[in-house]
Amino acid sequence: MSLDAVLARIDDTLPEAMERLFGLMRIPSISTDPAYREDCAKAADWLAKDLESLGFDASARKTPGHPMVVGHAGGAGKHLLFYGHYDVQPVDPLSQWKTPPFEPAIEDTPNGKVIRGRGSSDDKGQLMTFIEACRAWKAVHGTLPGKITVFLEGEEESGSPSLIPFMHENAGELTAEIALICDTSMVSPGVPSIAGQLRGMLKDEFTLHGPKIDLHSGHYGGPGLNPLREIAKIVASFHDPETGRVAVEGFYDGVHEVPPALLEQWNNTGFDEKDYLTSVGYTVPHGEQGYSTLEQQWSRPTLEINGLWGGYQGAGSKTVIPAEAHCKITCRLVGDMDPDDLREKIRAHVAARLPVDARVTWDSDLEGSPAAVMNTDRPEFAAAKRALSDEWDREAVIVGMGGSIPIAGFFKEILGMDAMLIGFANDDDAIHSPNEKYDVKSFHKGIRSWARILAALNE
Amino acid sequence: MSLDAVLARIDDTLPEAMERLFGLMRIPSISTDPAYREDCAKAADWLAKDLESLGFDASARKTPGHPMVVGHAGGAGKHLLFYGHYDVQPVDPLSQWKTPPFEPAIEDTPNGKVIRGRGSSDDKGQLMTFIEACRAWKAVHGTLPGKITVFLEGEEESGSPSLIPFMHENAGELTAEIALICDTSMVSPGVPSIAGQLRGMLKDEFTLHGPKIDLHSGHYGGPGLNPLREIAKIVASFHDPETGRVAVEGFYDGVHEVPPALLEQWNNTGFDEKDYLTSVGYTVPHGEQGYSTLEQQWSRPTLEINGLWGGYQGAGSKTVIPAEAHCKITCRLVGDMDPDDLREKIRAHVAARLPVDARVTWDSDLEGSPAAVMNTDRPEFAAAKRALSDEWDREAVIVGMGGSIPIAGFFKEILGMDAMLIGFANDDDAIHSPNEKYDVKSFHKGIRSWARILAALNE
Numbered sequence: 001m002s003l004d005a006v007l008a009r010i011d012d013t014l015p016e017a018m019e020r021l022f023g024l025m026r027i028p029s030i031s032t033d034p035a036y037r038e039d040c041a042k043a044a045d046w047l048a049k050d051l052e053s054l055g056f057d058a059s060a061r062k063t064p065g066h067p068m069v070v071g072h073a074g075g076a077g078k079h080l081l082f083y084g085h086y087d088v089q090p091v092d093p094l095s096q097w098k099t100p101p102f103e104p105a106i107e108d109t110p111n112g113k114v115i116r117g118r119g120s121s122d123d124k125g126q127l128m129t130f131i132e133a134c135r136a137w138k139a140v141h142g143t144l145p146g147k148i149t150v151f152l153e154g155e156e157e158s159g160s161p162s163l164i165p166f167m168h169e170n171a172g173e174l175t176a177e178i179a180l181i182c183d184t185s186m187v188s189p190g191v192p193s194i195a196g197q198l199r200g201m202l203k204d205e206f207t208l209h210g211p212k213i214d215l216h217s218g219h220y221g222g223p224g225l226n227p228l229r230e231i232a233k234i235v236a237s238f239h240d241p242e243t244g245r246v247a248v249e250g251f252y253d254g255v256h257e258v259p260p261a262l263l264e265q266w267n268n269t270g271f272d273e274k275d276y277l278t279s280v281g282y283t284v285p286h287g288e289q290g291y292s293t294l295e296q297q298w299s300r301p302t303l304e305i306n307g308l309w310g311g312y313q314g315a316g317s318k319t320v321i322p323a324e325a326h327c328k329i330t331c332r333l334v335g336d337m338d339p340d341d342l343r344e345k346i347r348a349h350v351a352a353r354l355p356v357d358a359r360v361t362w363d364s365d366l367e368g369s370p371a372a373v374m375n376t377d378r379p380e381f382a383a384a385k386r387a388l389s390d391e392w393d394r395e396a397v398i399v400g401m402g403g404s405i406p407i408a409g410f411f412k413e414i415l416g417m418d419a420m421l422i423g424f425a426n427d428d429d430a431i432h433s434p435n436e437k438y439d440v441k442s443f444h445k446g447i448r449s450w451a452r453i454l455a456a457l458n459e
Numbered sequence: 460m461s462l463d464a465v466l467a468r469i470d471d472t473l474p475e476a477m478e479r480l481f482g483l484m485r486i487p488s489i490s491t492d493p494a495y496r497e498d499c500a501k502a503a504d505w506l507a508k509d510l511e512s513l514g515f516d517a518s519a520r521k522t523p524g525h526p527m528v529v530g531h532a533g534g535a536g537k538h539l540l541f542y543g544h545y546d547v548q549p550v551d552p553l554s555q556w557k558t559p560p561f562e563p564a565i566e567d568t569p570n571g572k573v574i575r576g577r578g579s580s581d582d583k584g585q586l587m588t589f590i591e592a593c594r595a596w597k598a599v600h601g602t603l604p605g606k607i608t609v610f611l612e613g614e615e616e617s618g619s620p621s622l623i624p625f626m627h628e629n630a631g632e633l634t635a636e637i638a639l640i641c642d643t644s645m646v647s648p649g650v651p652s653i654a655g656q657l658r659g660m661l662k663d664e665f666t667l668h669g670p671k672i673d674l675h676s677g678h679y680g681g682p683g684l685n686p687l688r689e690i691a692k693i694v695a696s697f698h699d700p701e702t703g704r705v706a707v708e709g710f711y712d713g714v715h716e717v718p719p720a721l722l723e724q725w726n727n728t729g730f731d732e733k734d735y736l737t738s739v740g741y742t743v744p745h746g747e748q749g750y751s752t753l754e755q756q757w758s759r760p761t762l763e764i765n766g767l768w769g770g771y772q773g774a775g776s777k778t779v780i781p782a783e784a785h786c787k788i789t790c791r792l793v794g795d796m797d798p799d800d801l802r803e804k805i806r807a808h809v810a811a812r813l814p815v816d817a818r819v820t821w822d823s824d825l826e827g828s829p830a831a832v833m834n835t836d837r838p839e840f841a842a843a844k845r846a847l848s849d850e851w852d853r854e855a856v857i858v859g860m861g862g863s864i865p866i867a868g869f870f871k872e873i874l875g876m877d878a879m880l881i882g883f884a885n886d887d888d889a890i891h892s893p894n895e896k897y898d899v900k901s902f903h904k905g906i907r908s909w910a911r912i913l914a915a916l917n918e
Contacts, residue, residue, distance in 0.1 A: 218862025
């Protein structure tokens, strides 16, 4: 079956492919916010219908949370599972968006044309690269290469509460020979990358309670314990100010140093540390001393504060000592760090630092997932590497990833299936931030890449 | 002129007086929030009309901010100026109010009947004690004792930006022999108190800026500087964790120890330290070591965090490293502390602790005022003490105050006029907090107190 005709078809129909992506992006499928529940269902239906139009036996399946989209096509040949997610991050602070987040548009920039809008990169634009490759293949050949199952989630940005039960209940139809995941970045622009390891994630949130009620700082300013001061002290205690290391006792249990051979590979990925930092306003890496920026990002664990608040935030001034203060935490895990064990250590660290007359409560609904390390010796990695190298005119590389994509670990654990994480995002895509974008080049060459990978895996 | 008839009239018409107060409380005159601008004007008009009905030549005078209400009545006799404020604090967190903040109601409590609602104590309920005393006097005698000027402000809770220019422009009509201010508490329930010193106030607010945009903690968690961590370190650095002292260099310049004789008076004010602390959930005083709760509140300066925020505060989790973090500060000043000098010291403290790749911006619109110490040797203090002692069957006391009422300093500085601060609030009134209340007893005996004081000052 000719690959050239498929690639030509992709080139010829790019405008239509972008129009379809825009249709999906216009649906504000923010999974973490209950206000957008119906929009998540709408996005799932949109995708199920689109897959049906390509000959997939597809449907949006109900869960206690947002629906899963599952579709099957083809019969003979290698069975591949493709995973992506149709939900997106919240858009705040909205005021910092130059264009409305759910009104996608093509924009000319000094670095080429980009698709602007929430989800353009994470993950609607990325998942559509695979679907568009299937569409072109089907249009040219009337069928797809091998057997393909598409599995699209709507809770990736909100902790995937329904994912594990759904995988257990539907293990039979979801288990393929290998999984393909399109939710990652290229290590540097134009350098095709397959992720060999991903950091895990632990989420937690606490409230520090002080006085019974908000107090007036004229009356209690002095004798009164102020939760904002106390929470600041606790947050400040999480890191060693000299070394940048996390100061929670036992935090680094299960962390391993990167083997020198792998480190050397990482040093030859074309990653431009200076540009990576300066593009967002940094001049130096701010993590653990003694580790490069890539190591800090790919192979070292973190304890990050994602939200910190309490007291008066409005216009003007309010002389209040608030009754409580709040802190949202995420940790990135590596190696054999155990999320459940770590959660206890962090909570013990906070408990040990509570002053008299303060107490702490923890949000019990936040989950954790360990780091994932892939079996990169499988022949599919070599085939995908070759296909990517052909498309991008540059040797593809096996890299680490700083982000957490727990699905890769679950595929292995629950379905006994390895995964290849191949994505075309760039580090300046501003995912999770205002003004998210996806390069038109990523979208176009991403579609072409999948067409080549499908061919290579079915050779 | 008979005082007894006035007091009897006050007792007989208490329900009507409360109804009038409720009318004023129903106007949400939150001065710090521009959304309530018209409500502030409405409250000013309400008061001007009410004063007119008592024979005052009264009007709401325009300012660049909220209106001032000025009214004159009487002719011969001692000229007194009465000051209060009709604006109120914001009501957030609204969810913690048991009744709507602007729907006043009488409530039975284990400690007696209270008036519930924003402004019941601070300062609508308090200022109406004086106006109701005038009303009763006028009803009984057809005229007021001496000459009275009423001066009501609408910006006390938002830094009084129009106050100083207005006082300069209207110095002639505002200057009396002595000022009466009703905006303070009794040192303990049933103990009538005249404030001899008040703390000053410095307000400031800063934003700590880190990366150019919000970042994804999977990509930049590790190498990325997190403004929330950095602001927590700075907030934690403001105090010495061992002594509770403010650690800003030179902070205590101009602070004097309280003379032993005054300290002894304070120790005999009936102040119940244990109840003061436990009523709000504390078991120990949390301020500077070596000072009693009263000293910490009345005679020691503070640096308090009133608001601290940044990152994601919504439901669920967001793996963000935010571009900025914010902190609202107020300091309470004592003795000869200079607000302008102190502002520079605090800003220098923050600047010295900024890490590379972070910068700070300061809100430039926030003001400061020094502490105020009254001349308590004037005969009016003795007269007022006697009147209060008669009403409350308990020796009135000269106390300190932890709050900041800059007007007292301005009366001295701009109009050369001493002030007597006499109020009937209680420490559990929850002013500036949800569920603010004013004891019906405070309101009733407050009105009676002013009737007695007016008589005593005109003897």
